Amino acid sequence: MSETLPHEGGVILPGGPGEAMSVEIxxxxxxxxxxxxxxxxxHPATHGVLRVVIDLDGEVIVRARPVIGYMHxxxxxxxxxxxxxxxxxxxxxxDWLSAFCNELGVALAVERLMxxxxxxxxxxxxxxxxxxxxxxxxxxxxxxxxxxLGAITPVFFSFREREDIQSFLESATGGRLHFTYTRVGGLKxxxxxxxxxxxxQMAATMRSRNDEYRQLLLGNEIFQxxxxxxxxxxxxxxxxxxxxxxxxxxxxxxxxxxxxxxYCVYDELDVKVxxxxxxxxxxxxxxxxxxxxxxLDLIEQVHEGLPxxxxxxxxxxxxxxxxxxxxxxxxNPLGQGGYYLVSDGGKTPWRMRMRTPSFxxxxxxxxxxxxxxxxxxxxxxxxxxFVVGDVDR
Amino acid sequence: xxxxxxxxxxPPATRLxxxxxxxxxxxxxxxxxxxxxxxxxxxxxxVVPEHLPRAAALCKREKALAMDFFDMMAGxxxxxxxxxxxxxxxxxxxxxxxxxxxxxxxxxxAPRLPSLTGVYRGANWHEREAYDMYGIVFDGHPGLEPRIxxxxxxxxxxxxxxxxxxxxxxxxxPGEKVPKAKEEPAKADAxxxxxxxxxxxxxxxxxxxxxxxxxxxxxxxxxxxxxxxREAEAGGAQGSPGEAAxxxxxxxxxxxxxxxxxxxxx
Numbered sequence: 001m002s003e004t005l006p007h008e009g010g011v012i013l014p015g016g017p018g019e020a021m022s023v024e025i026x027x028x029x030x031x032x033x034x035x036x037x038x039x040x041x042x043h044p045a046t047h048g049v050l051r052v053v054i055d056l057d058g059e060v061i062v063r064a065r066p067v068i069g070y071m072h073x074x075x076x077x078x079x080x081x082x083x084x085x086x087x088x089x090x091x092x093x094x095d096w097l098s099a100f101c102n103e104l105g106v107a108l109a110v111e112r113l114m115x116x117x118x119x120x121x122x123x124x125x126x127x128x129x130x131x132x133x134x135x136x137x138x139x140x141x142x143x144x145x146x147x148x149l150g151a152i153t154p155v156f157f158s159f160r161e162r163e164d165i166q167s168f169l170e171s172a173t174g175g176r177l178h179f180t181y182t183r184v185g186g187l188k189x190x191x192x193x194x195x196x197x198x199x200x201q202m203a204a205t206m207r208s209r210n211d212e213y214r215q216l217l218l219g220n221e222i223f224q225x226x227x228x229x230x231x232x233x234x235x236x237x238x239x240x241x242x243x244x245x246x247x248x249x250x251x252x253x254x255x256x257x258x259x260x261x262x263y264c265v266y267d268e269l270d271v272k273v274x275x276x277x278x279x280x281x282x283x284x285x286x287x288x289x290x291x292x293x294x295x296l297d298l299i300e301q302v303h304e305g306l307p308x309x310x311x312x313x314x315x316x317x318x319x320x321x322x323x324x325x326x327x328x329x330x331x332n333p334l335g336q337g338g339y340y341l342v343s344d345g346g347k348t349p350w351r352m353r354m355r356t357p358s359f360x361x362x363x364x365x366x367x368x369x370x371x372x373x374x375x376x377x378x379x380x381x382x383x384x385x386f387v388v389g390d391v392d393r
Numbered sequence: 394x395x396x397x398x399x400x401x402x403x404p405p406a407t408r409l410x411x412x413x414x415x416x417x418x419x420x421x422x423x424x425x426x427x428x429x430x431x432x433x434x435x436x437x438x439x440v441v442p443e444h445l446p447r448a449a450a451l452c453k454r455e456k457a458l459a460m461d462f463f464d465m466m467a468g469x470x471x472x473x474x475x476x477x478x479x480x481x482x483x484x485x486x487x488x489x490x491x492x493x494x495x496x497x498x499x500x501x502x503a504p505r506l507p508s509l510t511g512v513y514r515g516a517n518w519h520e521r522e523a524y525d526m527y528g529i530v531f532d533g534h535p536g537l538e539p540r541i542x543x544x545x546x547x548x549x550x551x552x553x554x555x556x557x558x559x560x561x562x563x564x565x566x567p568g569e570k571v572p573k574a575k576e577e578p579a580k581a582d583a584x585x586x587x588x589x590x591x592x593x594x595x596x597x598x599x600x601x602x603x604x605x606x607x608x609x610x611x612x613x614x615x616x617x618x619x620x621x622x623r624e625a626e627a628g629g630a631q632g633s634p635g636e637a638a639x640x641x642x643x644x645x646x647x648x649x650x651x652x653x654x655x656x657x658x659x
Contacts, residue, residue: 068541068542069540069541069542069543069544072542072543074551076526076552077551077552077556077558078558080558081558112433113433236461237514239461239462239463239485240461240462240463240513240514240515241463241513241514241515242462242463242464242465242513242515253485254397255462255485256397259397260488261488270398271398272396272397272398273396273397273398274395274396275395275396275397276395277395290396294396324432324433325432325437325479326432326433326435327435327481327492336464338464338481340465340467340479340481342469350469350470351467351469351470353465353467353469353479355464355465355467355481359518360463360465360515360518363515363517363518364515392542393542
């Protein structure tokens, strides 16, 4: 800026060598200008391809506008051209960290329309798999949240556990990420020999490891400084936006589908939902850790109560859902998944609406970002747990 | 750590049965509610489109209903009538819910509905998505453009049934049986020849037989080859290779499966 004094009455302040910078003072304060900043779609803090356009006043975010759709793959349209068995493999993929919970929701919706009774053992195993999937998902976010705040170590630990869990889940499902283990009317097949032992052992290991994570991160002064009081969400705002999952539980609202509308055998189990009250990044993270313990409790209950019997029903060669509509909710790792299935009686759904937790959670993000510092953006985005595929579908 | 346990929480006594919610809505807004149906324990209330925001506001503010949670909104293609928009509202306190269904005014040509953004902030993106997918315009919405999921210059409304899924147009169905085409509800069966479900039964049976024959032959060849090999090796390790091979294959595949997408970001 070589030209000085563009404003009348401006004050000259020294800039670089041989330069001066002009500022305007009006009404006893500096006159400032808002700056527009585009973050993403390729930004490490956005977990994939989320773009946030923000207006800055100094360091404070004045407006934030998430731009989504970079990973839109038209699942809902595809689902209308695939039969019910294929859809189960399809819904595995939009939220790659909650594959089992997603496929379960679709199976439950079809089963409800068909009024199918699913064998008892299959329902218990579904709970077992859902909870292990929840832990897998949370481990991912525990690792990545630390990483975003500059702590490299947690991600190595959490991926070590993820590997162990994935390897025994693979023995049952054949998949490490996209399990495709559910079928309409039951499961693909029964658990292999040795699975339950591996599961028991891992549950015990995981419990002690979870305490390690706590010690590793929660007491850290930098971690606390960067997360406590940052991005606090009010419960009424959260509910108005349809925010669910750990993000909602951190605000003190204990809305959890496993409590309010139990599916599978959750009504026979003692489900614990950890709740915190501050709604900030720190609380969201603590809820995540506590949820792992709660899931381990459920897993242990399944180990004890798992009944014998078949895991599958004899199904007709073509699965056809009778005409009608139903809405099924499941508690996915990131929040409530919803499946609104409209059938006209054919092999493929007439309409398959997927309500995904990440979509609603990300919609709320401007409420948190606006008024906070740019440097807090990472702590906020990292703790409103979302998967971009789940946002865009 | 504070926790809420399922053993300590039972369904609240204030939870209303679907029928009770239907009766309450019909009584308070007789001009808005046209029909109520209960299926699979879920209440669907058909609402006159212009009264949709009033019905939603009643659900939210009425003490006995207190549906504070905006769950989701789904457009549904209703064929010649146009498009339904189904909104689910839920009460976190009473744990009951309602599906409000409204048929957009203006048929398939220019579907319109009043916006719910004045009642629930969460309706914003859901309405943008319904606009993006079905072209339903929500009056009073702060900004439906730019399109939320598709690209800016995208033409057409992808989830309408008359919008063809191009992969199905240019690529034949890989399976044996084609699921009934449903992209065009108006002329659903006009184009598709019902008899053309692939080759006839006899042809299929013959093909199957030939395939089995070929497989048998191949297996016999392989067995002969293996026997020759084993004899050549002069029998040291005989039983083990057959068992070890799949194990190794499984491990190799497992090692390659890591996180797609997530890795891009972190």
